[in-house]
Amino acid sequence: MTTRDPDRMRANLRQADAGILVAVLAQLTGDPGVVDRYARRISFVPDPPEHIGVTDPRTLDELVEEVAAALEAPCRPDALAPDDPALFARVAPLALGTEVDEEYLELLAEQGGFHPSQPVLPRTAKLPHDFTVVIVGAGIAGMAAALECAAAGIDYEIIDRNDEVGGTWYTTVYPGIGVDTPSAYYSLSRDINGDWTSYYPQGAEYQRYLQAVADRNGLREHIRFSTEVEALWWDDEHARWEVHTVGADGGRGVRHANVVIPAAGYLNRPRWPDLAGRETFGGVSIHSAEWQPDLSLTGKRVAVIGAGCTAVQIVDACVDEVEHLTVFQRQPHWVAPRKRSTDDVPEHRRWLNAHLPFHANWVRLKSFWGTADNNHPVILRDPEWAAGHLSISPANDRLLQICLEYIDRTFGADSELAKKVTPDFAPYGKRIIRDPGGYYAALTRDHVDVEAAEPAAVNEHGIVTADGRQIDLDVIIYATGYHLDFLSTVDIRGRDGVRLTDVWGDSPAAYRGGLVPGFPNMFISSAPNYSPGHGAGHNFGVEVMVHYVMECLQLMALRGASTIEVKPEAFDAYVRQIDDAMAQTVWCHTPTAHTYYRSGGGRIVTAFPFRLLDVWQSHRVPDEEDLELR
Known part of the structure; x- marks a missing residue:
């Protein structure tokens, strides 16, 4: 199990999720006692959920050296294929950052890729050879x-x-x-x-x-x-x-x-909207599902019809290319802010995934756990709460407040643009959208307009708005979904x-x-x-x-x-x-x-x-x- 680059390993281990490192160490050594030694010395920062660290630098030094030593030690026969439910139960809460009910353990072992889905019925009979x-x-x-x-x-x-x-x-x-x-x-x-x-x-x-x-x-x-x-x-x-x-x-x-x-x-x-005059447009009409890679939007007057995930991603990607952009939304979605300044995965994580046994498994499992059943209450209605709120439950309301704060922070509370992008239904009523990083910001740009209604019609030159205005265009993008x-x-x-x-x-x-x-x-x-x-x-x-x-x-x-x-x-x-x-x-x-x-x-x-x-x-x-x- 020896690594060829111990110095690089140590440098990357120092930047890793300490809870996951303890889990890896327990698996490499087969020693559940490492959980007892480190559990109280690791701090949990829940947002973003993968941020876990240590309160004492000496703890990090100790943990890094133990993992490095385990990698240098002779490989245990079962080290790369652990099947110890008791050990898994001990390390999972520390690695995932929360308590884990026993009923979830088998599911988590599977979703972490620690072993394939386990057969239940006996494999004592075979299907016909020509099946x-x-x-x-x-x-x-x-x-x-x-x-x-x-x-x-x-x-x-x-x-x-x-x-x-x-x-x-x-x-x-x-x-x-x-x-x-x-x-x-x-x-x-x-x-x-x-x-x-x-x-x-x-x-x-x-x-x-x-x-x-x-x-x-x-x-x-x-x-x-x-x-x-x-x-x-x-x-x-x-x-x-x-x-x-x-x-x-x-x-x-x-x-x-x-x-x-x-x-x-x-x-x-692809679902095309039933818009009068759609076939008469003299510019380029294209559905997001049938995109032509050679289509350039540089310097063009562009309209995007839609406000779902596809429209959000297109607007985010093309706002800096176009001369002018008009976004037509039939209905606004709730948009959650990006939690990190960048979506780039740090190099140390990619390196450890490739070189540290079990690291990628735990990273995968922690990602799953962060979006798993802890989120289930968000979709369940509390009748008493729903009777007096737009949201349907306290859990749903927490998400609502995050999204509202993002709207106010980006557009200004009670501004006209804020009103345009605020839905009139509870979060998850439509699929929640994650801002890729620049969608809401794009809507504030001087060369971007938001029309809080569907187009009334299309003609040779562009789109006629619901209140009768003509918007001349070069390209109309239909981000209008699918049948x-x-x-x-x-x-x-x-x-x-x-x-x-x-x-x-x-x-x-x-x-x-x-x-x-x-x-x-x-x-x-x-x-x-x-x-x-x-x-x-x-x-x-x-x-x-x-x-x-x-x-x-x-x-x-x-x-x-x-x-x-x-x-x-x-x-x-x-x-x-x-x-x-x-x-x-x-x-x-x-x-x-x-x-x-x-x-x-x-x-x-x-x-x-x-x-x-x-x-x-x-x-x-x-x-x-x-x-x-x-």
Whole structure:
């Protein structure tokens, strides 16, 4: 375990999170006593949450020398693969900076990447040798499913309409596009990246990570690129799916699979607003989802229509290039300030992630914990509090006050601009936005105007405002989001030819693992109510779902079954459970908030209302009473 550069190691250790260093030391030495020696000598500064230090320089010297000595010592056989729950329970509170309930420990060990998701059902039976899985989509969800199939020895193929992996991170390249989940956490627990350059990296950096995952894990040889899945039809006679595809050359084909995992996201088709005269504009009209990299905004008169995350990132990125910028917001969002002066990850952290065992794991886990269930009360409604406040609870109000203070600090309390950007609903009624660093500041610039309304019309020269003014433009950017597509663009037919779109209508719903009655052996990865609404990231829901799928496939092997599907009564009960819990959340009590979380039928269909822990625990093993195996 010897490092080749002990002086550099010591220099970087002196700048590290001391709580994490104690955890690393305990793992390297197997000595839980280090926690007792250091716990009272480490101070916790909660904001930003990773700032932990020591009150006495001598303590830091002692800790650094102990870690350095442990690295120079002979490697223990189990040092790089610790599996000691008692030790983990001792070090986790110190490393994470808070108390940790025992019920979270197994979840945290998994989310920290200390070990893969642990199997629950016995692995005493195998699926048939010719059993195959087809995964639709090569984004993060599809690759997570592929990695688990590979680990289980299950034959699989990924089909993707693009010519590269990455999904939305490959296809969407507008200026300023970035990750709004902390980068330290937003990776797969089977393939942690410790070399992020930014706490919230640009889309291109995240795309490079996904490409590296495919390369490191040999996924490309299992991917059929430039091929679109047009239809999935269930063949009841042969108990398998027909996968109908069309290639880039227009050639069509049919392949078969025992199981299909649609892993395409639900935000794919750009939504253009219904604006009179939109097609008549003589300049450049472009949707953020269809950005042309060669489009220059330098010296141009530009309008951005939208005020969501995409619009915020574009405005932040282009404000210094344009001659004049007009931002049209249909509805303002709550915007949280950036907590650091810069998003650049310090060099010492990147170096330690690469050279100090377990460091990247703990950094990832601390990032997860900081945005996990401690944040759950923010979305839960307190009826007594909500009766007299805009916010829905004391926890929600704390966030509200942070955002209001940011507005007042940037624009001046009660100023016209402050009034324009202040929402009339509680935080989280729409997805909270993190300021990349210069969005609010951009709105104060002399060459930037904010229109607190949608455009009334578009003409050859530009946009007509709601009060009849003409704004001449060179470029109109539509940051107006996407259609909410839960597989509605694929012709999916289950038993007796029943179409999934007919079953779902305008209120899609799913049971655990993305199961829907009448659609055997289909697990929908980006299923309704599978996205965390209060913390973590998309990758959390993906990994929880994929674990459940692997347990279901093992249940099929144990029972010698060729099909598995959820019973209608179990499906209905599960959806009622979701809706009952959802009724107590912010999304059901902010009727003025326009949000893609809500389907055309009014049901909240994207987020889940439960704690992360509840979702994780409920997906550890299938409830056989809820399922029909044949």
